[in-house]
Amino acid sequence: MADAAVNLTQKDFATDQDVRWCPGCGDYSILANVQRVMPEFGIPRENFVFISGIGCSSRFPYYMNTYGMHTIHGRAPAFAAGVKASRPELSVWVVTGDGDGLSIGGNHLLHAIRRNIDYQILLFNNRVYGLTKGQYSPTSRIGMKTKSTPDGSIDYPVDPIKFALGASATFVARTVDVDAKHLQQTLRRAHEHKGTAFVEILQNCPVFNDNEWIEVENKKTRSEAALVLEDGQPLVTGSKGQRRGIRIENGIPSVVKLGDEEDPVAAGVAVHNERHDSPAYAFALASLERPNFPIPIGVFRSVERPAYDEMLSNQVTQAIEKRGEGDLHALLHSGDTWTVE
Amino acid sequence: MPNKKTEELEGVAIRFTGDSGDGMQLTGTKFTESTALAGNDLATLPDYPAEIRAPAGTLAGVSGFQIHFSSKEISTPADQPDVLVAFNPAALRANIDDVRPGGMVIVNTDAFNDKALARAGYDEDPLPALRDRVKLVEIPLTRLNREALKDLNLSYRDADRSKNFFALGIMFWLYHRSMDPTLRWLESRFKGDIREANVRVLNAGYAFAETTEMFPVSYVIPSAKIQPGTYRNITGNTALAWGIAAAGTLNDCPVFLGAYPITPASDILHELARYRQFGVRTFQAEDEIAAISTAIGASFAGMLGVTTTSGPGFVLKQEALGLAVMTELPLVVVDVQRGGPSTGMPTKIEQGDLLMALYGRNSDCPVAILAPSSPGDCFHIMIEAFSLAVKYMTPVVVLSDGYLANSAEPWLIPDIASLRRSPVKHHTEISNFQPYERNPETLARPWAVPGTKGLEHRIGGLGKDEITGNVSYDPRNNERMIELRAEKVARIANDIPPIEVNGQDQGGLLLVGWGSTHGAIYAAVKEARENGLNVSNIHLRHLNPFPSNLADVLSRFDQILVPELNQGQLSRILRAEFLLPAVPMIKQQGQPFQISEILERIRAMLREEN
Numbered sequence A: 001m002a003d004a005a006v007n008l009t010q011k012d013f014a015t016d017q018d019v020r021w022c023p024g025c026g027d028y029s030i031l032a033n034v035q036r037v038m039p040e041f042g043i044p045r046e047n048f049v050f051i052s053g054i055g056c057s058s059r060f061p062y063y064m065n066t067y068g069m070h071t072i073h074g075r076a077p078a079f080a081a082g083v084k085a086s087r088p089e090l091s092v093w094v095v096t097g098d099g100d101g102l103s104i105g106g107n108h109l110l111h112a113i114r115r116n117i118d119y120q121i122l123l124f125n126n127r128v129y130g131l132t133k134g135q136y137s138p139t140s141r142i143g144m145k146t147k148s149t150p151d152g153s154i155d156y157p158v159d160p161i162k163f164a165l166g167a168s169a170t171f172v173a174r175t176v177d178v179d180a181k182h183l184q185q186t187l188r189r190a191h192e193h194k195g196t197a198f199v200e201i202l203q204n205c206p207v208f209n210d211n212e213w214i215e216v217e218n219k220k221t222r223s224e225a226a227l228v229l230e231d232g233q234p235l236v237t238g239s240k241g242q243r244r245g246i247r248i249e250n251g252i253p254s255v256v257k258l259g260d261e262e263d264p265v266a267a268g269v270a271v272h273n274e275r276h277d278s279p280a281y282a283f284a285l286a287s288l289e290r291p292n293f294p295i296p297i298g299v300f301r302s303v304e305r306p307a308y309d310e311m312l313s314n315q316v317t318q319a320i321e322k323r324g325e326g327d328l329h330a331l332l333h334s335g336d337t338w339t340v341e
Numbered sequence B: 001m002p003n004k005k006t007e008e009l010e011g012v013a014i015r016f017t018g019d020s021g022d023g024m025q026l027t028g029t030k031f032t033e034s035t036a037l038a039g040n041d042l043a044t045l046p047d048y049p050a051e052i053r054a055p056a057g058t059l060a061g062v063s064g065f066q067i068h069f070s071s072k073e074i075s076t077p078a079d080q081p082d083v084l085v086a087f088n089p090a091a092l093r094a095n096i097d098d099v100r101p102g103g104m105v106i107v108n109t110d111a112f113n114d115k116a117l118a119r120a121g122y123d124e125d126p127l128p129a130l131r132d133r134v135k136l137v138e139i140p141l142t143r144l145n146r147e148a149l150k151d152l153n154l155s156y157r158d159a160d161r162s163k164n165f166f167a168l169g170i171m172f173w174l175y176h177r178s179m180d181p182t183l184r185w186l187e188s189r190f191k192g193d194i195r196e197a198n199v200r201v202l203n204a205g206y207a208f209a210e211t212t213e214m215f216p217v218s219y220v221i222p223s224a225k226i227q228p229g230t231y232r233n234i235t236g237n238t239a240l241a242w243g244i245a246a247a248g249t250l251n252d253c254p255v256f257l258g259a260y261p262i263t264p265a266s267d268i269l270h271e272l273a274r275y276r277q278f279g280v281r282t283f284q285a286e287d288e289i290a291a292i293s294t295a296i297g298a299s300f301a302g303m304l305g306v307t308t309t310s311g312p313g314f315v316l317k318q319e320a321l322g323l324a325v326m327t328e329l330p331l332v333v334v335d336v337q338r339g340g341p342s343t344g345m346p347t348k349i350e351q352g353d354l355l356m357a358l359y360g361r362n363s364d365c366p367v368a369i370l371a372p373s374s375p376g377d378c379f380h381i382m383i384e385a386f387s388l389a390v391k392y393m394t395p396v397v398v399l400s401d402g403y404l405a406n407s408a409e410p411w412l413i414p415d416i417a418s419l420r421r422s423p424v425k426h427h428t429e430i431s432n433f434q435p436y437e438r439n440p441e442t443l444a445r446p447w448a449v450p451g452t453k454g455l456e457h458r459i460g461g462l463g464k465d466e467i468t469g470n471v472s473y474d475p476r477n478n479e480r481m482i483e484l485r486a487e488k489v490a491r492i493a494n495d496i497p498p499i500e501v502n503g504q505d506q507g508g509l510l511l512v513g514w515g516s517t518h519g520a521i522y523a524a525v526k527e528a529r530e531n532g533l534n535v536s537n538i539h540l541r542h543l544n545p546f547p548s549n550l551a552d553v554l555s556r557f558d559q560i561l562v563p564e565l566n567q568g569q570l571s572r573i574l575r576a577e578f579l580l581p582a583v584p585m586i587k588q589q590g591q592p593f594q595i596s597e598i599l600e601r602i603r604a605m606l607r608e609e610n
């Protein structure tokens, strides 16, 4: 779809609408970076469609100068499926949040991912309900005190990455709202992927759940708190004197302390491979959580499988080849008919 | 061969009944096909349990198929069958009270053993007592059928499966129907022993009827004098699916169907899934909400979006339907109503969703509502629904029901050139584009679709500015937008033909119906008028907005009776809208109206008047 003649800039993707997120919200950075990478794709602006559900994150389409639809709570993946299944040539982006995508919309997210519809799903995970003013969400940690859980949450959280892998996602990645470079790189990768590209974006909600991801947002702590995934590279994190690697045995991860010069592969540290046929390896990675492990950031899994919309279009083409273009007269007269004089 | 007599009849109603595993629907369908080819007017009514395999031999598992055919115009499957074919005691017990006194009852005596009688709840054999009441024809069907197949290498179990075709052969002889369509169908559907067995027993049944003393007379029903043209037999669900495919072709715009399986609407999805060559994209969604959401997404993308469902699914779609009203996108929602409330009686008939279609969404959120009045009308109403949806940029709800869905009638195949064409033209004018600037005549907003340069815009469910469509919480703007959307739907009346009265123009009693009850109401009014009663009727295909002359027509009559298969939903609306004393006639038993019930009510109302 890339078109050399399309010369757009970040500004071309901004609308005249006032952005209405709270000051300091992680959504600002995500919006800026999305607008920043869009021109790189060489796609005419009119061929982008942004579709969202309900929640803070779901205001996103109003701020993108493309086609867009702000739909109803939880259903964005389904609306977007209708757009993409009928117009596969469009570049479709779903924007959702942890409440929208994993609570009320969990069913649609599951089925969008398993169908492998060729679109991007950006799930902003701030582990709280923002727009309804601060209830715990399905990704909130157990024990979290909110307006609806004054004694602490007793709901075990769902992990977006594990959820996506469980739904047989062909592309799963995690990135961070304020890490511009990594966020942009992840968006590029998501866009390149054919099939559903699921991206969890760790996002800060300074109003209702401040500093949830501070360890990976803060440049000082990031090198230890985050495990940056790079295809073909060993799973190593930490700076000088604090080097550690991740070993995965029988699907169970463990931490290996590494000397500054030590060869991690020789020490049994796993080498990252996005393309394992089985999702088991990515699942093991997804189970790495703070504080015992660093949080993996990057592409967990990227495999190829035909996309739903492509297969649907093929069926239409093949039906026309096999049966000829639909003929209404022939249809109405098919089977037994009789004539009254 | 005994020398048998032939008698001419005007019409007959036959009901085939048996266990749900006995193939009654198939038997009825095959008999219907031959009857259609014989040129009779006809109407059918399938009636089957919701369970796929209800316990064999029980009343709960009885499946029935009624066909009424005639040399005169008919409009219902008839109140009472003249002939009952009962494959087992349960089928007899469940249906015998409906048979016309003196009618014919054909039973499979092999099925009347102690065990089966007990399972059907009979303390003793009911047949002796029946011999005086009806023409009882006792045929050892199972044995005759096995006998016909004895040199084929089939187990009794397999052989017994074809006994419905033995009975079908009998009925073909009895009513002078051609076996050819069924033989052709067997030829194309089956192979080997199964085909051979069915062909053989069909012929054996025919030959048996011809030679046995049990049937001294066979019956001829001359073909009906109906409008010239080419006809076919059609059910409402098939007609509806074809109407959807036709709308795509006629409007030059591909169709996208989002649907989730639900009785009795699933056949529409099955049918349309076969028409990819028409550019039709069907999407079996994960649930009812996703089904309508994908359809709205497709509409936003410029396709003809449609979703099909039944009552419980329609409930789930209401929030998304509200979004389609707010975003003012063309969308067609088909609700094939069924018995309720809740899961209710999925395979039974009701018209209980009119108020939900009108008022089922939060706030004031109007949609257009249409209702087909016969199986064949389902085709035409879909073309109309899409045309209105696109012209007025609005969701249109089509209320079909389980009766229209599954019953069949001969259908005059329309000439394609005579069908309404409204080629879709998406908005392309860039200068001064405003997503909510309305067409002054229809109040429709422009349908600008992704991929069109210069028209990038965002829509959504939040309150929107009157012109730009930008998010707006302005109080006056909000009220104005609600009024505009209502006014837009009201203006659809400009595209609706005036309602025509069947009967006389004024005075006396007026029956007002909608949807599938047309046949019964029409037949009752016809009969009442032939008996000199002062009664007329109108039938509403448009329920929102109403035809613009409705108020005037209603005001010209002394009494108004509204027969409905619900607790009086339309009558409530008529009373509220027109301040008229419309009287509801209520039935909610999962069954259609009988002509006699309506006739009785007409008589009672006219008696009270005098």
Ligand code: SF4
Residues within 6 Å of the ligand: A020, A021, A022, A024, A025, A026, A027, A056, A126, A130, A131, A204, A205, A206, A207, A208
């Ligand atoms: S409530 Fe939280 S997530 Fe929502 S806009 Fe404000 S800071 Fe952002």
